Amino acid sequence: MTAKTHVNIRKLTGRIGAEITGIDLRATISATDAAMLQEQLARHQVIFFPGQHLDLQQQKALTAVFGPTLQLPYVTPMESDPDIIRVYKGADEKGGVFGGDWHSDFSFLEIPPSGSVLNAHRLPPFGGDTLWASQAAAWEALPDALQQLLLGRDAIHVGKPYGVKWAPPVKEQSGAGIQMTRGDPTADRERRHPAVLQHPVTGRRMLYLNPTYVTRLGGMSEVESAPLLDQIQRHVTRPEFCVRYSWTPGTVAVWDNLATQHYAVNDYQGYERLMYRTTFSGPSPRDMAAVPTNAARNAAE
Numbered sequence: 396m397t398a399k400t401h402v403n404i405r406k407l408t409g410r411i412g413a414e415i416t417g418i419d420l421r422a423t424i425s426a427t428d429a430a431m432l433q434e435q436l437a438r439h440q441v442i443f444f445p446g447q448h449l450d451l452q453q454q455k456a457l458t459a460v461f462g463p464t465l466q467l468p469y470v471t472p473m474e475s476d477p478d479i480i481r482v483y484k485g486a487d488e489k490g491g492v493f494g495g496d497w498h499s500d501f502s503f504l505e506i507p508p509s510g511s512v513l514n515a516h517r518l519p520p521f522g523g524d525t526l527w528a529s530q531a532a533a534w535e536a537l538p539d540a541l542q543q544l545l546l547g548r549d550a551i552h553v554g555k556p557y558g559v560k561w562a563p564p565v566k567e568q569s570g571a572g573i574q575m576t577r578g579d580p581t582a583d584r585e586r587r588h589p590a591v592l593q594h595p596v597t598g599r600r601m602l603y604l605n606p607t608y609v610t611r612l613g614g615m616s617e618v619e620s621a622p623l624l625d626q627i628q629r630h631v632t633r634p635e636f637c638v639r640y641s642w643t644p645g646t647v648a649v650w651d652n653l654a655t656q657h658y659a660v661n662d663y664q665g666y667e668r669l670m671y672r673t674t675f676s677g678p679s680p681r682d683m684a685a686v687p688t689n690a691a692r693n694a695a696e
């Protein structure tokens with residue numbers, strides 16, 4: 396049996412996000428449908444499939460449509476399947492939530508995930524939304540002076556939440572529903588990625604920055620970078636570049652991790668929320684640099 400192909404695509408905002416219905420992702424996904432899904436992801440940057448109710452094997456099959464499944468360090472996966480992270484927050488958990496600040500998943504890795512898949516199982520009666528911001532739309536509206544400052548420049552990424560130097564003391568950290576490695580000095584290693592990427596499918600340029608993992612821009616100190624990064628981040632997260640999605644059980648979302656930032660809203664204390672996440676790999680950000688890195692812009696550190 397192959398997937399149905401009477402597909403309906405509904406844009407959710409002017410710049411990012413689309414809901415796709417009329418395809419059964421529990422069935423085998425044909426090569427034609429796989430190509431269509433890849434194109435829709437490139438175009439909309441985050442795509443949502445309500446009412447799918449995928450089991451974990453079906454979720455992995457959907458993930459494989461977009462790239463090889465990636466296993467990530469620092470966050471403990473499911474014992475039964477190291478490809479899957481169980482994103483759970485219990486009703487009695489206080490404090491923060493996994494992904495509760497603007498970020499791109501694991502951008503501090505040498506080859507970060509190209510994208511992620513999130514499968515909603517149990518949801519609170521209200522809240523628990525996720526927001527995504529288009530780093531392509533944000534780039535296109537960025538003032539010319541900032542574009543020129545960023546083109547050919549690297550950004551320095553660090554796994555701050557998992558390391559020592561930038562992380563809060565372990566006793567102050569929350570998120571008991573997910574087991575993470577904390578205080579690991581290997582996470583403090585600096586990794587450089589181009590600050591501006593060019594999408595391999597659409598050709599659009601896009602920022603590749605986020606406040607969770609980026610510590611500074613190449614050629615600048617943290618102090619020098621901070622006001623610029625703050626200004627750019629306020630721009631990226633303007634409502635015009637964002638979609639906010641209210642989940643329903645059985646919905647699965649796929650996003651382009653190199654073209655977006657996302658934010659999990661922590662507003663459902665007293666209720667549980669259970670999602671399953673998989674990630675897939677693709678090209679290195681270095682191979683997607685919008686222009687070749689300009690050594691002079693990254694020097695003098």
Ligand SMILES: [Fe+2]
Pocket residue numbers: 494498499500657
């Ligand atoms: Fe995330």
